[in-house]
Amino acid sequence: xxxxxxxxxxxxxxxxxxxxxxxxxxxxxxxxxxxxxxxxxxxxxxxxxxxxxxxxxxxxxxxxxxxxxxxxxxxxxxxxxxxxxxxxxxxxxxxxxxxxxxxxxxxxxxxxxxxxxxxxxxxxxxxxxxxxxxxxxxxxxxxxxxxxxxxxxxxxxxxxxxxxxxxxxxxxxxxxxxxxxxxxxxxxxxxxxxxxxxxxxxx
Numbered sequence: 001x002x003x004x005x006x007x008x009x010x011x012x013x014x015x016x017x018x019x020x021x022x023x024x025x026x027x028x029x030x031x032x033x034x035x036x037x038x039x040x041x042x043x044x045x046x047x048x049x050x051x052x053x054x055x056x057x058x059x060x061x062x063x064x065x066x067x068x069x070x071x072x073x074x075x076x077x078x079x080x081x082x083x084x085x086x087x088x089x090x091x092x093x094x095x096x097x098x099x100x101x102x103x104x105x106x107x108x109x110x111x112x113x114x115x116x117x118x119x120x121x122x123x124x125x126x127x128x129x130x131x132x133x134x135x136x137x138x139x140x141x142x143x144x145x146x147x148x149x150x151x152x153x154x155x156x157x158x159x160x161x162x163x164x165x166x167x168x169x170x171x172x173x174x175x176x177x178x179x180x181x182x183x184x185x186x187x188x189x190x191x192x193x194x195x196x197x198x199x200x201x202x203x
Contacts, residue, residue, distance in 0.1 A: 047116075051092045066081050072133070120178060
């Protein structure tokens with residue numbers, strides 16, 4: 001089975017070479033790069049790292065989460081704010097870990113893209129309404145001891161993340177993260193547990 005798989009992969013590679021245009025355009029080169037395996041590794045590690053860090057700073061401090069949510073002045077039911085305060089950090093940690101390990105990558109990428117899209121909409125709403133608030137992405141000085149230690153360990157980067165505002169810069173950052181999640185849905189990745197699982201099944 002493994003030999004057949006290897007032969008199939010070799011044949012597919014030969015076909016791709018034969019079908020590749022002799023003088024690829026700039027767009028062809030960009031598309032080939034984006035659909036290659038290494039950019040998905042970058043998307044996995046960046047998106048996964050951001051989600052993991054965001055979740056770790058907020059676990060165990062639901063009051064801080066609830067305050068951050070209310071700062072957006074969006075009329076949400078109290079029970080929904082409570083669910084988000086406790087559940088969102090756990091979801092972020094889980095998605096971050098899965099993405100970094102490359103486990104259930106397409107599902108993790110899809111859920112992460114939806115989550116980041118919701119964040120982007122909320123931050124955009126706050127920015128358009130002129131609210132001068134923290135984006136609440138990272139708990140900052142109100143983080144739990146683990147999260148606070150990580151932020152301090154990151155030095156200037158941690159200080160920047162802790163003080164991040166709901167502004168255009170954060171919106172653009174989150175749009176990039178949405179695209180990374182979409183990228184992982186449509187393009188296979190490498191160095192992942194998914195690859196090991198697939199190889200074990202084929203053998």
